[in-house]
Amino acid sequence: MPELPEVRVVCKALRQKVLHKRIKDLVILKEKLFKEKNVADFKKALLNKEILNIENRGKHIIIFLSDNIVLLSHLRMEGKYRYYDKPSPEDSHLMARFIFEDNSELHYCDSRMFGTFYLRDLDNYNKILPLSKVANEPNSVNIDEVYKKLKHSDVSIKTKLLDQEIVSGIGNIYIDEALFASKISPLTKSSSLSKEQIAKIIKNAGDIMEISFQKGGTTLFSYESLNNQEGEYQNFLKVHNDKLKECSVCHNPTKKIKVNQRGTYYCPHCQKEY
Ligand SMILES: [Zn+2]
Structure with missing residues (x-):
């Protein structure tokens, strides 16, 4: 997608x-x-x-x-x-x-x-x-407003940040990458995170997606921009990829689980559940 x-x-x-x-x-x-x-x-x-x-x-x-x-x-x-x-x-x-x-x-x-x-x-x-x-994109979203929507929620942070009415544009691949970069487990309840931690995840998501845009996007299954042109960012993914069996930081095995029915990749060693 x-x-x-x-x-x-x-x-x-x-x-x-x-x-x-x-x-x-x-x-x-x-x-x-x-x-x-x-x-x-x-x-x-x-x-x-x-x-x-x-x-x-x-x-x-x-x-x-x-x-x-x-x-x-x-x-x-x-x-x-x-x-x-x-x-x-x-x-x-x-x-x-x-x-x-x-x-x-x-x-x-x-x-x-x-x-x-x-x-x-x-x-x-x-x-x-x-x-x-449709909410604002990560680079222009108001963190105070996002925090207000998350601070009483027991739903996982991954599921909440996929909601396009809270932040727009982050999908399944980039939320996994942003949580990996932020060292936060996708299973963490939204209410357990501080405003600073949420700001960090959203900043990482924005930065990662900007680099991906520069590289023509990510082609894992069937995405093409126009006339069969594929992206290149799949080669730069740090965690959300079946080919990556071990964590690039700690070299322990990464894990694939389901969060709200979405295939989710993370490193249980590097990413803490708060
Ligand atoms: Zn790791």
Whole structure:
């Protein structure tokens, strides 16, 4: 599942390919990914609009178009974009096809079909769901507010920091890496941690995800940014990787467990449970 660095890499790749292109046609093959409105409404809103900018907020991709139109795209588990200079044959798992005036095409493919599209405008896109509930990213989040939400919770710190309404963008891979860097066990109850410890985890998450973004993200299973381009950060993971059997710091075996059904890697020796 793409996390914050991967979504940032996708946005950057998309900007390089489709900025200032005008949508000539939109072919929707799987209607259920297009939420709230029907296919005709999406087409009516998007046809003849120019793509002005593409940004992210947490794991949401925000496509700003002319006439104040905003399209929100979320990749969820397996969503991928493919760009073609010329009209192209259908990719497998093709869900939607954006055809531009110059006949280039952007395809959205999704083998699991969990991805979503929402139609918004410039006035409402961040005031209503889904974006209204998305918290700030680690580098801009208010630590006092995060601490307030965690200090009475018996839920594990790992589970809490995966909640996109508390901090946005941290997913399963990077929370394991951030907790390893902070020497805190993923099983620690949120209420057992001090504000300073929580600040440290979030700072580490932000720093690690920035480095991953610089390296094109992490490809452990199937993530690709655009047109099969894989990331490189999987080579730099310190703990969240099946190939890493021992801790790089203490050389004791690392452990794989489930925390709230998510595969979780940690070093029981280096990471203390408070
Ligand atoms: Zn260790």
